[in-house]
Structure formats: structure tokens, C-alpha cells
Amino acid sequence: MPIAISLPRSPRRRWLAAVPLALLLGAAAVAAPAPAAADLLAAVKARGTLRVALEGTYPPFNYKDQKSGQLAGYDVDVAKLLAAKLGVKPEFVSSEWAGILAGLSGGKYDVIISQVGINPKREQTFDFSTPYIYSSPQLIVRKSEAASYPSLEALKGKKLGVGQGSVYEQQAKAVGGIEVRGYPAAAETMQDLAVGRIDAALNDSLMAAYLLKASNLPIKAGARVGQVERMGIPFQKGNPQFKAALNQALDQLRADGSLKAVSLKWFGSDVTTAP
Known part of the structure; x- marks a missing residue:
């Protein structure tokens, strides 16, 4: 523990009295708080790029196209459009979801455009844009699954796959009694679901629709189990x-x-307005 040292009061008063006024004013100027940091908009404009973090493993939102080797997806297209409106170029930074918010706190990038749900806890730490896409939580199960899981509570005693650090992981753990397993990418979650390592997976409804359309795995859509989510x-x-x-x-x-x-390009419907 630091040791507090008390200076005698009268000598301290005498020392202050002996210091010329000009020096006191100079000391005050030195001690004055530094000017506020420039707004991020000025930094982005000066740099000429908008540094955008995304997972890069989350189709159809953001992923690496196997043919071109370039990032593609809904979030990528939105980022390009936004950067153009701001008069700069997008600079993409890939990050695993589990550490993506921490990277934003640490200044590794300017924004995250990767399906980040707006919720009160996150709003305590970050500012958000207005929502640019809406969806809702949905279960995915094996085609052979006979059990009905109309809610998360119905999965008590079962194994549920979710994205690591996602809002769905938080929601599932809040229920209690569910063995929640976190995965870094949706593809791994679906593979484990198909072979029976987990009983169900939880993701957003748009992602579920894409996975069911693009995958040859024996999986099917389950129940929608939550409120509409706003992504910002x-x-x-x-x-x-x-x-x-x-x-x-x-x-x-x-x-x-x-x-x-x-939105129509990637989902076949307009998902940019609240249902």
C-alpha cells in the first residue's frame, strides 16, 4: 500500500506565498487538461480509409469467397457503400468474434460491421449507428429430430451450439440448465449438429435460412425463440x-x-427495416 506523506501546513503556505504570480500562472497552464481528441470523422477523412472489422467466416454476411479469395457478403457490400458516402475507402480487418469488441475498445479499427446486436450492455461501452438490418433468433436441428423445442427452456438438459461471445450465447446461458457450447464459426457448429455432438444450434433467422439453403447437411429450421434483433x-x-x-x-x-x-441480393427480401 502506498504511504501517505503529509507536508507541514505552515511551510507549505510560506512556499506558495513566495512564488511569483507569473510562475504560478505558468504552472497552471502546464497543469491544464489537454485538448479533447479529434473526432473520429476527422481521423477517417485524413487517413482516407474506414477501418472495418468483421469476422470473415460468417456467410452470407461476411466471408472469403473461395473463387476470388476476396471478402464478400452483405456486411462487406454495406461497408463499401458507407465508405463511399463518407468519401473514403474501406480497409477490412478480420477478427474472431470472441475478441472483436475488445479490438474496437483498443482502437484496432474504427467500426465493426459484422452483425453486432444493439443491446443496453454494449451501449454502455460503445456508440451505435441506427440499425441497418433486423432478424430474430432461430434454432436449427437435425432433420431426423423428433423432439420439439418451441423455446430455449425446452432445451434444458440438452447441448446447444452457439457462436462464441455472441448474444445468443448470453441468452442461452441466462436460461440455465442448457449445456452451451461456443464455436468460432457457424460451419463448425452445423457439422457438430449433423453428427450429433450437439442437439440444436442457435443463430439468427437470416443466417439459418442461408445455412439451410447452402448446406447439404441433414439439418432443418427449428422454432424462432426470441424477439426481433436490431443490428448496428x-x-x-x-x-x-x-x-x-x-x-x-x-x-x-x-x-x-x-x-x-x-438486401435483395443476399436474402431475397428487404431486411433493412423493422418487421
Whole structure:
């Protein structure tokens, strides 16, 4: 424990009295707080790039195309459109989901565009854009599954696969009595589900639809088990100019139909407005 040292009061008063006023003013100037850091918008404009974090393993939202080797997906297209509206280029940074929010806190990138759900806990730490996509939690089960799981509570005593660090992991653990297993990527979750290592998987409804369409695994859609989720773009607090510019860019993309067009491309329906 640090040792507190008390200076005698009267000598301290005498020392202060003997110091010329000019020196005191100079000391005050030195001790004055540093000016506030520049808004993120200025940094992005000066750099000429918007540093965007995403998983890169989460089709159809963001993944590496096997043919081109380039990142593709709904989130990638949205990031490119937003960067263009801001007058900069997107610079993509891949990160595992379990550490992606910590990387944002540490300043490794400017934003995350990777299906980050807006919730009160996250809003304590980060600012968010307005929502740019909506979905709801949905179970996926084996085609041979005879049991009915109409809710998460019905999975008590069962094994449930979820994304590591995802909001679905939090929701499942909050129920209690479910053996929750976290996976770094959806493909691994589906593989374990198909071979019986877990009894069900939990993901968002849009992801579930894509997985069922793209996969040859013996899996099928289960029940929707939660409320509609709002997905937004998080960034560090204290950047009001950046927040305003980001939301203005999203509003423009909605107004000119670009956001809807990207949604139709990847999902066949407009998922950019609340149901």
C-alpha cells in the first residue's frame, strides 16, 4: 500500500506565498487538461480509409469467397457503400468474434460491421449507428429430430451450439440448465449438429435460412425463440460528428434504394427495416 506523506501546513503556505504570480500562472497552464481528441470523422477523412472489422467466416454476411479469395457478403457490400458516402475507402480487418469488441475498445479499427446486436450492455461501452438490418433468433436441428423445442427452456438438459461471445450465447446461458457450447464459426457448429455432438444450434433467422439453403447437411429450421434483433455499427464513444455522418450515410443509402438492393441480393427480401 502506498504511504501517505503529509507536508507541514505552515511551510507549505510560506512556499506558495513566495512564488511569483507569473510562475504560478505558468504552472497552471502546464497543469491544464489537454485538448479533447479529434473526432473520429476527422481521423477517417485524413487517413482516407474506414477501418472495418468483421469476422470473415460468417456467410452470407461476411466471408472469403473461395473463387476470388476476396471478402464478400452483405456486411462487406454495406461497408463499401458507407465508405463511399463518407468519401473514403474501406480497409477490412478480420477478427474472431470472441475478441472483436475488445479490438474496437483498443482502437484496432474504427467500426465493426459484422452483425453486432444493439443491446443496453454494449451501449454502455460503445456508440451505435441506427440499425441497418433486423432478424430474430432461430434454432436449427437435425432433420431426423423428433423432439420439439418451441423455446430455449425446452432445451434444458440438452447441448446447444452457439457462436462464441455472441448474444445468443448470453441468452442461452441466462436460461440455465442448457449445456452451451461456443464455436468460432457457424460451419463448425452445423457439422457438430449433423453428427450429433450437439442437439440444436442457435443463430439468427437470416443466417439459418442461408445455412439451410447452402448446406447439404441433414439439418432443418427449428422454432424462432426470441424477439426481433436490431443490428448496428458500433464505434468508440465521444465521436458525435462521426456518428452523425454515419447515420446520414445510412439514411441516404435507404433513400436511394442501395441498402434495399444489397438486401435483395443476399436474402431475397428487404431486411433493412423493422418487421
